[in-house]
Amino acid sequence: MLCLHPYCPLGSPVSSWAETLDRPELKLRPGIEKSALLSSLNSLFGAPPSKPAILQSAPTTNAAALRRLLRSCPCLYNQVDLAPSAHAIVHLCELSVGGRITDANVVEAFKVQHPKTLGWAYPPARDFQGMGGTIMELLCSEVLTSAGIPAMELDNKNWPVWRMPGHILLNEGKMNDLKALGDILIPCAPTNLVISVKSEKAKERLLYSANSIEGIGFGFFDTPSEFWTKRRMQLYKRMGFSAIYMPDTTLDILNLKLDADGNRQYAVNINGTALYRPLTQFCEDMHNVVGRSAFDL
DNA sequence: GCGCTCCCCTAGATTCGGCA
């Protein structure tokens, strides 16, 4: 995730706060306000994130400018006395795992921000106040981006600018109207794939999130019993799921139970391939189908 | 006890009108 904090531990395309404030996405008017903000940033935030977090006051009282600054510099949530955004949580997870989030380390990244573990290298200054689901969606989006399938940009009317390979976040911009269908859209033929992202519990929400459109489940599921009944597998397929990705530990227990009960034959999707798969296989599978045939999933 | 469904609460996102 791009961070314009000049002291971001993962590296930054800018070397000073002056360069950060010159970036067009900050939309700052030249003049007194910009000068004051630069002065404040240089005096209060002239160092990298730290552990424990530092609780400085916000560098500006202009809420809109502050919002854009924090969005562009998520490292600041380690240094400003404000509740972090979901984007910031994902970036701080990146800092904790020491690099970009991939399908190989996304479970580790998930655990970093989990309330029971909290393995921050650079903790947020305040607790996250929002919905955990947004963090899960952004973790999945980061995995795709790291695999060369980035999120599509929004145009000035908030519609996604289609490009391939790429993915669309269904909770941003005008596509938010379609959020009921899922969380992330992967362009595919003959029908697009819709990813439904969940945290640790699938419950009935995952089941009914597919809406009979070809769907993919992506989650940090920790309860294999939610997946191992014959009826549940039949329902997942009937609702349109082609694959459900989960942590290795959960999948191992699930597969042992399926074998013990003689139910392996039900854990196969409409294409004749595995319905349940490890998260570490996610990127390879998405590469195989993005912009191509969903029948190869 | 297990599997499943329903419901409430919370908080983010969006919209809209007023204002500088």
Added chain:
DNA sequence: TGCCGAATCTAGGGGAGCGC
């Protein structure tokens, strides 16, 4: 034109309850 704040809408998490 851009910003701000209030109102409204919406989805997800968590837990309660039901049937077997």
